Amino acid sequence: MFTVALIFAGLSALVHVYIFVLESLLWTAPATRKSFGTTETQAAATKEMAFNQGFYNLFLALVAGAGIWAVATGNEGVGSALLFAGCGSMVLAGLVLLISSPSKAKAAVIQLSMPLIAVVLAAVAVFAQ
Template sequence: MGFVGLFFAGLAALLHVYIWVMESLTWTSPRTRATFGITEEEALATKELAFNQGFYNLFLAVITFTGLIVGSVGYNYIGLALIFAGVGSMLAAALVLLVSSPDKARAAVTQGIFPLIAVVLLAFATTL
C-alpha cells in the first residue's frame, strides 16, 4: 500500500510539473488555451497571473519529489512529511477550486485525484 501511495505521489508531482509548463511556459498557445477553455485575449490578459500560479504548482511538485528522494535514502519520516506537505497542498488547492468554481469540477478532479489517492494510501500505510 505504501509503495502504491508513493507511486501516486510521484504521478501527482509529474502532473503539477505539466501544469507548470502550461501555466508558465505555454499559456498563450492554442493547445493550452483550449485546455483551460480561454480565449487568446483572456490568455494575454492573465499571462502574468498564470506565470506566477504555474510556479506554485512547480514548487509543490519539487516538495513532493524531494520527499520521495529523501525517503528513498532512508530518511523515511522526513520524506513522508515532505510528501504529505506537497500532495496535501495539491489536494487542498483542488478542493478550493471545486468549491469556488463548481463549473471547473473536471479540472479540480483531474488536479486532485492523484494527491487524494496518495494521501489516503500513505495515511493507511503509515498507521498500520
C-alpha cells in the same frame, strides 16, 4: 502500501509539472487556451498571473518529489512529512478549484485525485506501523 503511495505521489508531481508547463510556459498557446477556455485576449491579460500560478504547481511537485527522494534514501520520517505537505496541498488546491469554479470540476478531480490517493495510502501505511 507505502510504495504505492509513493507511486501516486510521483504521478501527482508529474501532473503538476505538466500544469506548470501549461501555465508558465505555454499559457498563450492555442492548445493551452482551449484547455483553459480562454480567448487570446484573456490569455494575454492573465499571462503574468498564470506564470506565477504555474510556479506554485511546480513547487508542490518539487515538495512531493523531495518526499519521494527522502524515502528512497532511507529518511522515511522526513519523506512522509514532505509527501503529506506536497500532496496534501495539491488536494486542497483541487478542492479550492472545485468549490470556487464548479464548471471546472473535471480539472479539479484530475488535480486532486491522485494526491488524495497518495495521502490516504501513506497515512494508512504510517499509522499502521
